[in-house]
Amino acid sequence: MSELKSQQKRDENESKWPVWYEPLHVCAQSGARAGVVHTPHGSFETPTFMPVGTQATVKALSPEEVKELGAGIILSNTYHLWMRPGEDIVREAGKLHRFMNWDRSILTDSGGFQVFSLSDSRHIKEEGVHFKSHLDGSRHLLTPELSIKIQHALGADIIMAFDECSPYPADRAYIKASLERTTRWLERCVATHEAAPEAAEQALFGIVQGGMYADLRRQSLEQVLSHDLPGYAIGGLSVGEPAETLYAMLEAVTPLMPSDKPRYLMGVGTPDYLIEGTIRGIDMFDCVLPTRIGRNGTVMTSQGRLIVRDQRFARDFNPIDPNCDCYTCRNYSRAYVRHLIKAGEIFGLRLTSLHNTYFLVNLMKQVRQAIFEDRLLDFRDEFFAAYGYVK
């Protein structure tokens, strides 16, 4: 695409969508993209890592802290806020941004992941998914229409289509049927969304499924792309498959995705996946990993993962990561963090959550810089060597 044509496309997207992608640079060495995603609540630089705040809070962190560590966009969750406190309350509060005091971008997941993670207490049907509430066992039906309506009430800048995040392993017939149902659900999501006034300020992203079958991934992509949407996501990965499989699935679809729209790899959060995903053309990632493993006593460092709760750190008065300049590493030692975690002190969870989230957000900043310098493959190799990944 010529410079002029891509500029035209950009202008077109800007006027057409509440959320649009501004490409800035493609890494000559890796083909990875750096850009900016513009939303009604500010812009965020890509590639980026999005911390997850399922229940309208990034667990253990205040919005100010999440902001300070550099996150430009966070996630929240349709299913959980629907169950509690109820989307009507969030709407009444002035929608999510006001409710949780976060003035940057927000993305809400549709509840599609809960179709996967709450598999013991739900039934999938064509109309939607019947859930038994994990809170009180009450029965509920989440449909594509309802998911979109709830997400309208929540008011995130980016909302997700209601999909089935299919399990792994799963046979081809199941995956094919599942992805086709997800496609039909997408049509219903789009119809509901486009008919609503909220479409002016919220952008609906479609989700590519297809399990671990490259041709089914392509089929799903084709169906999703038949809707002109402001962004596209890849779902149903990082569900237990080998890394090579995940990479292969990305390679099956990202080259066919439009270059003027953001691409979001859902639920992916280890450093290797972030880097390899970016190399394969992904712009956005989210994951509970940094906050969850943080709360459970594990930290990520430039030299690899550490279970900082382990005894070997009892007298280690160095920072968690000597190369990190987050609040935790600037002020506290491994020994202190370990002590807090062992003692069950809340502050310990806060320090590890803060560090881990900073680590991934900051990693993506470095990745972005490497893209601009056309040296992302070199950066990857350097990072992996220090982190302890064997390539």
Add this chain to the structure above:
RNA sequence: GGGAGAAUACCCAAGUGGCCAAAGGGGGCAGACUGUAAAUCUGUUGUCAGUGACUUCGGUGGUUCGAAUCCGCUUUCUCCCA
């Protein structure tokens, strides 16, 4: 001074003849965690070799084919009465 009761592994605590190296908690140690039912979950926790052996239930001496469990003595602790 008299009487009653209790002592079990790092801690608390089950167990009152064999199925007991000994339940269950806690603590310790280790691991897992990927669009969050997760400040959670799993494994392990006498010793040594690892399908077995050895040493353990305050100490000691007995009874018995067999004892953490029954008996004698003893030590310590708690409570009650003087």
